[in-house]
Amino acid sequence: MTVHNLFIFDRNGTCLHYSEWNRKKQAGISKEEEYKLMFGMLFSIRSFVGKMSPVDMKEGFLSFQTSKYKLHYYETPTGLKFVLNTDLGVQNIRDILHQIYSSIYVEYVVKNPLCAQNEPIQSELFRTKLDNFIRGLPFFSARAG
Amino acid sequence: SWCDFRFAQSIMAIFSVYVVNKAGGLVYQYDNYSPRLEVEKTFSFPLDFVLKVHDDRLIVAFGQRDNIRVGHAVLSINGFDVNGRYTADGKEILEYLNNPANYPVSIRFGRPRLSSNEKLMLASMFHSLFAIGSQLSPEPGSSGIEMLETDTFKLHCFQTLTGIKFIVLADPRQAGTDALLRKIYEIYSDFALKNPFYSLEMPIRCELFDQNLKAALEVAEKAGTFGPGS
Numbered sequence: 001m002t003v004h005n006l007f008i009f010d011r012n013g014t015c016l017h018y019s020e021w022n023r024k025k026q027a028g029i030s031k032e033e034e035y036k037l038m039f040g041m042l043f044s045i046r047s048f049v050g051k052m053s054p055v056d057m058k059e060g061f062l063s064f065q066t067s068k069y070k071l072h073y074y075e076t077p078t079g080l081k082f083v084l085n086t087d088l089g090v091q092n093i094r095d096i097l098h099q100i101y102s103s104i105y106v107e108y109v110v111k112n113p114l115c116a117q118n119e120p121i122q123s124e125l126f127r128t129k130l131d132n133f134i135r136g137l138p139f140f141s142a143r144a145g
Numbered sequence: 146s147w148c149d150f151r152f153a154q155s156i157m158a159i160f161s162v163y164v165v166n167k168a169g170g171l172v173y174q175y176d177n178y179s180p181r182l183e184v185e186k187t188f189s190f191p192l193d194f195v196l197k198v199h200d201d202r203l204i205v206a207f208g209q210r211d212n213i214r215v216g217h218a219v220l221s222i223n224g225f226d227v228n229g230r231y232t233a234d235g236k237e238i239l240e241y242l243n244n245p246a247n248y249p250v251s252i253r254f255g256r257p258r259l260s261s262n263e264k265l266m267l268a269s270m271f272h273s274l275f276a277i278g279s280q281l282s283p284e285p286g287s288s289g290i291e292m293l294e295t296d297t298f299k300l301h302c303f304q305t306l307t308g309i310k311f312i313v314l315a316d317p318r319q320a321g322t323d324a325l326l327r328k329i330y331e332i333y334s335d336f337a338l339k340n341p342f343y344s345l346e347m348p349i350r351c352e353l354f355d356q357n358l359k360a361a362l363e364v365a366e367k368a369g370t371f372g373p374g375s
Contacts, residue, residue, distance in 0.1 A: 004284070020283070023283040024283065024284050025282060025284055025285040025287075027280060034281070037277065037280070038281060041274060041281065044270060044273075044274055045274060045293070048274065051259065051263065051267060052259075052267060053297045054178075054179060054256075054297065054314075055256070055297050056182075056214050057296055057297045058296055059295070060295055061293070061294075062295055063294050064278060064292060065290070065291060066278050066279060066282060066287045066288045066289060066290055066291055067287055067288035071278075085283050087284075
């Protein structure tokens, strides 16, 4: 069981943060292009899901999986988007993403007067806290190689 | 909420089936079960809602109350189904509703039904999203999106070696969708591909395909799973 990478986007599509832990394959495009593609894909998925749903949704899009990975999605009411890619063994981690938002993002970014809104997060403290949190997850195991 | 109540009543539903060719074009679509929750109420002037024209329909933009949500469309006025932004007898709805003389008025709201064009566009959209899911994979050798989950439905997709996608939208609790997707592939092979009048990549208009597909959906809904010998 493992965590591959994490993206945090604001409501405008700016990638506020990206970290990777276990990633075997790069996207083949620059990081900026990858952020845009990821955000665009999520934006389209949300629109797609809104139209396709047979009834009104409360939480909307939650996750998708392919043959090799699972993408978990959590969006706050203010449009902040948390995207976590894990392997297939991981079930519902919506509450973990919410915890990342409430106990790490809010604590170390929102409450930091030096962190500008809607700009990539520079705070080293945030990065460290987030890294420790992810590494401490029960389904995180750093693979050899 | 009363949406949940309706869900509890319907056991294990399969909502719809889509078949997409390798270019991303929709070749078959079937709606098995559409829980259309609609609300009809009588209103007096002035209307509390803000209605806006969107996709040639009148949609609630603001003023959500009771069971009428943002995103719901005006479906009928005084019992007569509307025609996009116009009433059944050709008047523009927004004008009609701005005239106090037309009140009290009975309006039916509900989630807008997808037109055939919209279904075509959504199928193509999914075809692209499927590919992007593979491109953004952090692991090598990943397929495209095989399962997409929301709080109200799960989308299951099976892509064959020749690039055809079979897509099933079902209740999140529905089991046996993998077996169902393979069964639909089998039905496609037997009743579309083996039909001498069917052309590859074109819309499927084969009666036996429809009949067998409906039967397979019924079995999947009742049993929840297919045995290996079926």
